[in-house]
Amino acid sequence: MHEPTQAQPALPELLNDGLARVATARTTDELRALEREFLGKGGVIATLLAAVPSLPAEQRRAAGQGANELKSKLAEALAARERELQEQHLSAELAGASFDPTLPATPPRTGSLHPLTQVTRELEAIFTSMGYAILDGPEVERAYYNFEALNIPADHPAREMHDTFWCDRAGSLVLRTHTSPVQVRAMERLKPPFRAIVPGKVFRQETTDASHEHTFHQMEGLVVGEGITVGHLIGTLKTFLREVFRRDLEVRLRPGYFPFVEPGFELDARCPFCTKGCSVCKQSTWIELCPCGMVHPNVLRAGGIDPERWTGFAFGLGLSRLTMLRYRIDDVRHLLGGDLRFLEQF
Numbered sequence: 001m002h003e004p005t006q007a008q009p010a011l012p013e014l015l016n017d018g019l020a021r022v023a024t025a026r027t028t029d030e031l032r033a034l035e036r037e038f039l040g041k042g043g044v045i046a047t048l049l050a051a052v053p054s055l056p057a058e059q060r061r062a063a064g065q066g067a068n069e070l071k072s073k074l075a076e077a078l079a080a081r082e083r084e085l086q087e088q089h090l091s092a093e094l095a096g097a098s099f100d101p102t103l104p105a106t107p108p109r110t111g112s113l114h115p116l117t118q119v120t121r122e123l124e125a126i127f128t129s130m131g132y133a134i135l136d137g138p139e140v141e142r143a144y145y146n147f148e149a150l151n152i153p154a155d156h157p158a159r160e161m162h163d164t165f166w167c168d169r170a171g172s173l174v175l176r177t178h179t180s181p182v183q184v185r186a187m188e189r190l191k192p193p194f195r196a197i198v199p200g201k202v203f204r205q206e207t208t209d210a211s212h213e214h215t216f217h218q219m220e221g222l223v224v225g226e227g228i229t230v231g232h233l234i235g236t237l238k239t240f241l242r243e244v245f246r247r248d249l250e251v252r253l254r255p256g257y258f259p260f261v262e263p264g265f266e267l268d269a270r271c272p273f274c275t276k277g278c279s280v281c282k283q284s285t286w287i288e289l290c291p292c293g294m295v296h297p298n299v300l301r302a303g304g305i306d307p308e309r310w311t312g313f314a315f316g317l318g319l320s321r322l323t324m325l326r327y328r329i330d331d332v333r334h335l336l337g338g339d340l341r342f343l344e345q346f
């Protein structure tokens with residue numbers, strides 16, 4: 001029972017046999033098979049180790065050590081042979097015609113700027129070059145700034161033009177329905193004379209369709225100074241149009257009513273896409289571009305500015321609309337729809 005078993009060959013023979021077979025293995029599959037045979041569960045080494053407890057006490061130590069040495073030597077040889085095979089494989093590929101290291105790699109997928117961001121940045125560059133500061137204001141706005149300060153008191157019918165998302169029962173907070181509230185915030189913060197633009201998101205409680213969205217983008221413009229006139233307003237907007245459409249566009253002013261400007265206008269530009277009428281201008285050759293006007297004295301007063309000394313103009317560019325014109329996008333809902341098939345085109 002305690003006689004050394006002769007069923008297993010001696011350790012040196014096992015080692016030599018193993019090393020020789022590892023050295024001549026030609027594939028990683030062969031190496032895996034050898035690994036299983038020697039090092040695996042129920043393999044040669046496991047069997048040797050399992051037999052140790054049944055050996056005479058004085059032999060156990062040497063037998064255990066021997067088996068473990070065999071194990072580590074074979075593991076080392078397996079790893080070394082595997083590296084060798086990989087190197088051979090690589091140099092064979094490099095030498096062969098099938099591998100062309102000059103081929104371009106698969107390009108990584110990159111994102112792109114949203115069309116609204118692109119147009120916003122372009123307009124910011126145009127207006128900052130004319131000395132405008134870029135401001136922002138809160139999207140959850142006090143009803144005071146959204147309405148009262150803009151000369152729209154509570155009972156004013158103009159409130160009905162703004163389908164408002166109210167944020168509290170008291171009626172003191174709204175999701176801003178336009179970027180105009182930042183006009184008064186700007187007046188409170190900046191001393192005239194100043195020029196500022198305010199790009200940002202606005203919200204209307206509206207049924208959505210191809211030209212209406214509950215969330216869209218505007219860019220407010222405000223200039224306050226001494227002797228500012230309608231002439232400055234027209235000159236500024238023509239300059240801006242020339243930059244955006246890269247040529248002079250004929251413009252016209254129609255009267256428009258907005259409580260915070262007096263006089264108020266709608267600025268139209270000749271359709272940049274046609275001469276005889278097209279779907280963009282609804283066959284009229286004019287596109288409505290931008291409501292604007294001279295800042296109402298009540299608004300200047302709300303901003304702490306003396307209307308006897310200072311005058312100003314304001315305009316409210318529809319950023320979403322301008323982006324649609326620019327890229328010929330036919331449905332405003334694409335803009336914030338988050339569909340990659342749409343976004344990947346920019």
Ligand code: DAH
Nearest residue numbers: 178180291292293314315316
């Ligand atoms: N805030 C207005 C709106 O969203 C647009 C507007 C009209 C802005 C005239 C202005 C302006 O600055 O002068 O309906």
